[in-house]
Amino acid sequence: MKCNFYHLSQSLILDLGNAHWTEVFSEEELEELEGFGRPVLPPIDKAVEANLNNLRKVKTAREAYEFARRMEYDVEVDGMLAWLSLTLQNTASLFLKKNNYNIQQYLESEKLYYLWSFVNTIFNDSEYIDALGKEKSSVANAEASNNKRKISAVNVVNSLKIGRRMDTVYVGAGDVELGCLKIGKTSDQTKEWSDGLIKMPIVMRDMLLKMVNRSPDLINKLHTMGYNINGNDIVLLDMDIPQGYITRIRRTRPAEYPNKDNFVVRLCPLLKLAACGKQIAEDTYETYSSYEVPLSTLTF
Template sequence: GKDQAEKAVLERPRTPEDKIRTAPLKYKPSISSIDTQNFSQELEDESESENFDIMYDAEVQDNVNKEKKEEVQDNVNKKKGKISDESRMEIENAYMKMKKDAMWKLSSGKFVEEELYNLGKKLEFEHSVHSFIIDTEDEIIKQHFREYELEEIDNEHVPKAPDLSQDVIDYLNKFINVTSANEVRSIIGEQDDRLNANYDSSKHHDLDYIPVLILKLTREIENGGLKQPNLESWYNCHVWSAIVDHGFGDIKGLSVVRGESACVATATRKNSKRITTQRRQMGRRGDWILRMSGNGDHDEYGMGEVGKKWEDEFGTKFLREKSLKQPKALKDMLVKLIRKVNWDKELRSKLQTIGIMHSGLMMVVVYMDNPHGYVCRIRRGDIMEVPDNEENLSALLVILAAILNAK
């Protein structure tokens, strides 16, 4: 039937063209067929804001000393990150305010908020579950829920992102089989009036972004710099600022704020109950933050973290940002945006914030959304790598596609 045919298509070997089209997220069959929809459990409109404003308070008080450490929640950081009794009390108070009929109920009968709360009570050290954030790739979560429950959590109300334009896909595909810098220059040198006499930044920015970035990274490969051990600031300057900043460059008023910028959304949450005699607290710092400038609210849509050396996906900084710091900041950003639409069911199910993690030449894109109830969810893309040789230049195309889709 139709389901079997769809499954056959999704399970076939992926071509380079497939990877470009599906760059943003892992290739999960069930995601492609899910449309954004309203939450199934209806609430009275007038009580909506009161109900879900609890999400804003469901946070662990930050440990300032721990924030400065490059440690993760494992045996490396057992000396730091232990949850205080005060934080546990705040989590309990937030949970007790949650209404059962507004929680996320799985087909198994379990309530996700209830499971995260009970799981958090068993953990001695801070984890994203204490902030009611669920990540189905986290080992603690994978051990707690059954396989079919994890799949249901993954697939619930996935926000539908706009597809890349066919013009962008076709242009990326021109570079699919390139294996040398000369081939790159030959393709870029082809006459294309959209990038010359007829160029219109409102229509052709993304097309222009592709050859500019490919040529820049090709030059870095020719110079040999990508094969050398480099500092974090070098990768920021030579690789990631070009890939990220230029990708978002055509959105008016949007800035990629670099230099360990503090998250305004987190600062807003931390200071929401501050009295005048208390010192104002700062937000979490990221290597860069995607922020709207020129409006009083300074809305934020994402953040990036950069490390100079990729060890593996279990590296210390990678795990720490992946499991705790970045998700909490992304949740703060998301909740602030949701508050701006007054917790409207349909609108909040379409909102998401993005996180991009770089380490050396490696990159991962993560998405934070609110699929149901009081829970925020992290979804992750595949680990991608900027090529350091001409033979693998086509690997860059998936990264460019992921950035454009994230935008």
């Protein structure tokens, strides 16, 4: 009631990464809200975890590159290990140049393709989830924006609205939107607020509600995920409806992209973060796709 401007709470979205809530809840209440339900970071593939533990024993980009070359796996069977090996080699190669400072001058599309591509290429191994880029519009967000649209009767039909554009949309089996990604070239707090605190949560909410509207019994079991990349930092967002009908967002702390001096210690958490994001998307899709939707009549 105090808001003079739009706030996500007006859409029944509780974003625990929003500093406003420290003025509403106590520290103990915020911890309870954060800890309820399953953790934000789910367990990842055991083989990937084991190799990341071994990777931590090396220090430089050159050593990480050689580590990746020595990894043993069957490319047709061990898709996650193939992704890990290729990601290490491709990323490390950027740091083997004598002068690699120009990588920080890349445009948004170049940063997503060269620096952060591993959060998308990890889905190459997935049987049913694709990472669709090139500023794809969210279908779920478009449908939510047009849900009050009616054929012409008393008044002319409203113009069709398109969904908000994301830099990547994660889609299962061609039509189930499971998450999205937004990237900013530089560290820009205003853009970070606009994308990460307003645009992405609304799009993720629409994706989640589209699944819930089709499968109401799964309302407290489904999740959507997202990545907000701002300059050299990445944050993983997890959205769910843990109990009742309030949509909750939990965020990881910003993880920093590596440089030559801290290549391994910065890259390992990023690779694990990508594996966690994939696990969230796959768990949701498996839960949603295995549920038998009962027949019912259409109501408005």
